[in-house]
Amino acid sequence: MSTNHKTPAVTDARLARARHLLVDLDGTLVRQQEAIAGAAELLKHFEGRYAIVSNNSTHTAPGLAQRLRRLGLRVPAERIVLAGELAVRQLVSxxxxxxxxxxxxxxxxxxxxxxxxxxxxxxxxxxxxxxxxxxxxxxxxxxxxxxxxxxxxxxxxxxxxxxxxxxxxxxxxxxxxxxxxxxxxxxxxxxTGKPAPLLFEEGLRCLGARAEDTVVVGDNPLTDAEGAGRLGMACVLVGQAPGAVAPSVAGLFASSGPAQPVEETAQYRLSESTSKVWRxxxxxxx
Amino acid sequence: MSTNHKTPAVTDARLARARHLLVDLDGTLVRQQEAIAGAAELLKHFEGRYAIVSNNSTHTAPGLAQRLRRLGLRVPAERIVLAGELAVRQLVSxxxxxxxxxxxxxxxxxxxxxxxxxxxxxxxxxxxxxxxxxxxxxxxxxxxxxxxxxxxxxxxxxxxxxxxxxxxxxxxxxxxxxxxxxxxxxxxxxxTGKPAPLLFEEGLRCLGARAEDTVVVGDNPLTDAEGAGRLGMACVLVGQAPGAVAPSVAGLFASSGPAQPVEETAQYRLSESTSKVWRxxxxxxx
Structure with a gap:
């Protein structure tokens, strides 16, 4: 067992090269009342170089930052881009x-x-x-x-x-x-939400980042991967999606302990099938 | 102005020939809190020879009979066939x-x-x-x-x-x-509901009627007319649907007073467009 408190090394080549990260929230970093294994490590590794870009439409950024803090994830509110808030800003402007x-x-x-x-x-x-x-x-x-x-x-x-x-x-x-x-x-x-480009564009803007230096991390091929692709960004998928590199973000690090057990796939299959309705x-x- | 208290004559040739009637409820006889013009006349004319056949799924037949009585329509509960009740009976059996x-x-x-x-x-x-x-x-x-x-x-x-x-x-x-x-x-x-044949079949059964002697009266081409057609029954449409013979059942009688004003068509157009989703x-x- 490692006693090393440093953030373990990233194993994915795309992540290792990435200057900035746009990270999905639900299913990638958190699952309702809990942080997902590896979430804290990922954010620590990319501290100051990531934004959370989420289709969440119930929270505001400050409210969500508070909720994430309770789950052990310290994320500045100004680095959280949410579909609900953005839809409102868009309409008002x-x-x-x-x-x-x-x-x-x-x-x-x-x-x-x-x-x-x-x-x-x-x-x-x-x-x-x-x-x-x-x-x-x-x-x-x-x-x-x-x-x-x-x-x-x-x-x-x-x-x-x-x-x-x-x-x-x-x-x-x-x-x-x-x-x-x-x-x-x-x-x-x-x-407003992913895969439309607006949310990712807002994430890039708040990071002062360019698409070509930025990698999207998410769990949904039809929102995260498709949205990333439209802006020419690479996407690293985790979870149960076809093409996912690991069952959770913990799998993106070299020394994150034993492999995660593969979770039930219903949630992902569902997201895929129902997303098609709205494609x-x-x-x-x- | 006529002072004749007898039920006025039916003008539609199919209705005039019909031995039995299967009548739709919402949009044909009632609209939420009110009876539609001509509803009482139609039921009186076909007294003992009609059943109400409705996709209603909130009421039971006795409850609906009571509601109709409050609207001035006396319909025996045993002549009311409802999609909700039928769905339950079907599943239980x-x-x-x-x-x-x-x-x-x-x-x-x-x-x-x-x-x-x-x-x-x-x-x-x-x-x-x-x-x-x-x-x-x-x-x-x-x-x-x-x-x-x-x-x-x-x-x-x-x-x-x-x-x-x-x-x-x-x-x-x-x-x-x-x-x-x-x-x-x-x-x-x-x-369970229309246009599937089960509801109409149940209506025919409770009347002891044959499809060829029976006419469906309704307001929706995709439930009433389509369902009737599947069982070889004629269908007289009222309301705003293409092919409707009158804006309301009042128009099916010779001396029912001045023509009804044409109502807004949104309700019908809606039913048609959304029905397609489930066709x-x-x-x-x-």
Whole structure:
């Protein structure tokens, strides 16, 4: 057993050459209530040279930084780029004064208000859909009828699930979006999250990094790898995806102990199959 | 103005020849909290010779009979065939002893229990999805994780919406199904409702009627007309659908007063566009 407290060496050649890192969050660094093996090592190794780039749409960057700290991961808030926040900023800057119905977490709604966004329950110009753990039939009905009345639909992200605790999945914005689209017949004008380039571009900007010196680390071929590829960035996949180099980020280091047991693959297979449903939307909006 | 209290004459030739009627409910006879013009006349004209055949999955037949009575429509409960009840009866008779997670109205759950159905919150063999006005992210998560664990999915119906009051739509089972399918990747084994033939067959049985003597009256080409056609029955459409003979059932009678104003068409267009999403599923299961 090693007593070396230094960060162990990176084994992947692409990572070893990378100047900067854009790192996915759910399924790569954390799984709901826990940090994934190797997450702290990866962030330590690339300290000051990484940004977290996530389709998360419930948290704000400061709130997420706090949550990560509780899981033992110290990440500066200004190095966290989130699809939910970015969707709000995008809408506020492009459509100042627009009336917006948000189906979203309380944190994201507070964030929108802090940017001067005019949040309404009726007569909306836009319906902004993000992951809403209080999603209900009543909220679905409100949103759908606003869309039928003429409001336009924007969504933070199109992931159908993210990995939850105990091998379970958590339904994501994409699942809610499926219900909204089915009932309204209205397709989203834009989906902000990966694989669209905006999130990665924001990550590069906040690092002052260039795509050619930057590697994406993630667990989803259809968001992380595809998004990276569109900007010409290399992508190192972990998890159960085809082409993944290790079952978790711990496997990216030389001396990280015994190999991780291979986890159940349902979560990944799910992400892949359900992502396909939205692939056309994502492609349209990218 | 006529002072004649007799039921006015039917003008549609198919209706005039019909021995029996299978009548759709939402959008044809009622719109949430009100009876549609001409509904009482139609039922009176065909008294003892009609059954209501509806994709409704929240009510039971006795509960619905009571609701209709409040709207001025006296319909015997035994002449009401509902997709939700039928889905439950089908499952209980084909899979006696199965463990069933229901995402459905309290009334439909009570009905299932009354038939001896073993309702569970985990370890389900089947997830039975119907319209659940208490649908929430938490219920979605429960159902999706049961499906990923191996439970099979059955659905009462696949309508994405039904007409609500004040020109609004009410999201239906099909919209919830879209979310469940997106997040689980699991497609329903069976969808009981129209246009699958089961509901119409049950209607014919309870009337002792033959398809060739029976006419379907409805407002949706993709459920009512398509389902009727599969069994060789004629279908008279009302509402805004292409091919509709009148904007409401009132238009089926000679002396029903001035023509109804043409209503907004969004509800129908919606039903059509969203029904398409599920057309393949319906076709598979029919």
């Amino acid at each position: 492009e459509q100042p004064g627009a009336r917006v119905m948000m189906v979203a977490s309380p944190a994201l709604q507070r964030y929108a208000r802090s940017l001067g966004c005019d949040l309404v329950q009726s007569g909306a110009d836009f319906v902004l859909l993000a992951l809403d753990m209080q999603f209900s039939h009543a909220r679905l009905a409100l949103a759908v009828n606003e869309l039928l009345r003429g409001a336009q639909l924007v969504a933070s992200n199109a992931d159908a699930t993210h990995p939850g605790p105990h091998g379970r999945v958590v339904p994501e914005t994409g699942a809610l979006l499926a219900a909204v689209v089915a009932a309204s017949g209205v397709r989203p004008l834009r989906v 056309s939307v994502r492609t349209e909006v990218s | 084909e899979q006696p002893g199965a463990r069933v997670m229901m995402v459905a109205s309290p009334a439909l759950q009570r009905y299932a229990r009354s038939l001896g159905c073993d309702l569970v919150q985990s370890g389900a063999d089947f997830v039975l999805l119907a319209l659940d006005m208490q649908f929430s992210h938490a219920r979605l998560a429960l159902a999706v994780n049961e499906l990923l664990r191996g439970a099979q999915l059955v659905a009462s119906n696949a309508d994405a919406t039904h007409p609500g009051p004040h020109g609004r739509v009410v999201p239906e089972t099909g919209a919830l199904l879209a979310a469940v399918v997106a997040a689980s990747g699991v497609r329903p084994l069976r969808v 393949s599923v319906r076709t598979e299961v029919s």
